[in-house]
Amino acid sequence: MSIILKTENLKAFYILKYLGEERVIKAVNGINLEIPENEIYGIAGESGCGKSTLLKVLLATLDPPLKHIDGSLYYNFDNNFIDVLRSPKEELKKFRWKFISYIPQGSMHVLNPVKKVKDTFLEFLESHVKEKDKKDYLELSIEHLRELGLSPETLEAYPHQLSGGMRQRVVIALSTLLHPQIILADEPTTALDVVAQRAVIQLLKRIQNTLQNTIIIVTHDMGIHAQITTKMAIMYAGKIVESASTKEIFKNPLHPYTKYLIQSLPHIGDKEPREGIQGSPPSLISLPPGCAFHPRCPYAQPICKSEEPTLKEVSSEHKVACFIAS
Numbered sequence: 001m002s003i004i005l006k007t008e009n010l011k012a013f014y015i016l017k018y019l020g021e022e023r024v025i026k027a028v029n030g031i032n033l034e035i036p037e038n039e040i041y042g043i044a045g046e047s048g049c050g051k052s053t054l055l056k057v058l059l060a061t062l063d064p065p066l067k068h069i070d071g072s073l074y075y076n077f078d079n080n081f082i083d084v085l086r087s088p089k090e091e092l093k094k095f096r097w098k099f100i101s102y103i104p105q106g107s108m109h110v111l112n113p114v115k116k117v118k119d120t121f122l123e124f125l126e127s128h129v130k131e132k133d134k135k136d137y138l139e140l141s142i143e144h145l146r147e148l149g150l151s152p153e154t155l156e157a158y159p160h161q162l163s164g165g166m167r168q169r170v171v172i173a174l175s176t177l178l179h180p181q182i183i184l185a186d187e188p189t190t191a192l193d194v195v196a197q198r199a200v201i202q203l204l205k206r207i208q209n210t211l212q213n214t215i216i217i218v219t220h221d222m223g224i225h226a227q228i229t230t231k232m233a234i235m236y237a238g239k240i241v242e243s244a245s246t247k248e249i250f251k252n253p254l255h256p257y258t259k260y261l262i263q264s265l266p267h268i269g270d271k272e273p274r275e276g277i278q279g280s281p282p283s284l285i286s287l288p289p290g291c292a293f294h295p296r297c298p299y300a301q302p303i304c305k306s307e308e309p310t311l312k313e314v315s316s317e318h319k320v321a322c323f324i325a326s
């Protein structure tokens, strides 16, 4: 199993000035991840725990007020680990779209409303692939859509002529035109009905199967993780609190937060609504001492209020950051 992307104690904070005072939002706060190639890797957690920010950092797009504070991000490019956040910006351009690409949150609004889909595809290829004539770009786009099971006729449409689900699939096709080895997808199924969600899931699975690459999916929806991911990490308050294969996470969740996330999933035959997690995630500006989950944890012990648990391996490839569970 080869690692395609890894982070070591990665920290990136939003630094804001508010009424003359500095406010620091610790959105990515000491992340250690090792993501293998040829997997669909999920990152789960409630809204506001830092998932989207982590994806921005993994793509190495840190624009103010987001700032790299500490730690490292490595891409395994041709069997060399590149220290991405310490590489010159010009150097990083060669990775974007060809090695690593990004499907942004709400991507169905990404397409230019006054241009045919075809023109967006051609412009993208023109700016990223050299030495081709226009016809070749068109052939490449048609071939790619066919490969993904999408109709090439879509290229002749304007975005408003496509359904929300179809627009999302077109943006996914656009992000994968250059066959990247890593695809980062931010909430790719959010705001879609279940039929459109299913089509997006099938498309992502098909892409992974065809390219044999790695897809990293961020979503708060544990149901989506269960359907598509093969390995996953649970994020809480800017940190990873548990990671394992998706099967293991659902069969044997160890962290009380993971258990809550799974318990709150609806089941067929439920007579009453499922209970959500009590309380809400802490402010990332002033985190509680010790384990950030302790104020919401029914099993919290005195140690949880004073010391911060680290992510420890408890069985093969199953890691958890919890004094009670490890």
Ligand SMILES: Nc1ncnc2c1ncn2[C@@H]1O[C@H](COP(=O)(O)OP(=O)(O)OP(=O)(O)O)[C@@H](O)[C@H]1O
Residues within 6 Å of the ligand: 014, 025, 027, 045, 046, 047, 048, 049, 050, 051, 052, 053, 054, 065, 220, 284
């Ligand atoms: N551009 C920004 N400037 C300042 N703070 C930000 C910015 N973007 C996000 N944040 C803050 O960073 C924290 C983490 O947000 P992030 O969007 O990464 O979480 P998330 O888990 O992806 O949640 P969601 O699913 O709601 O996007 C939140 O407190 C959020 O308010």
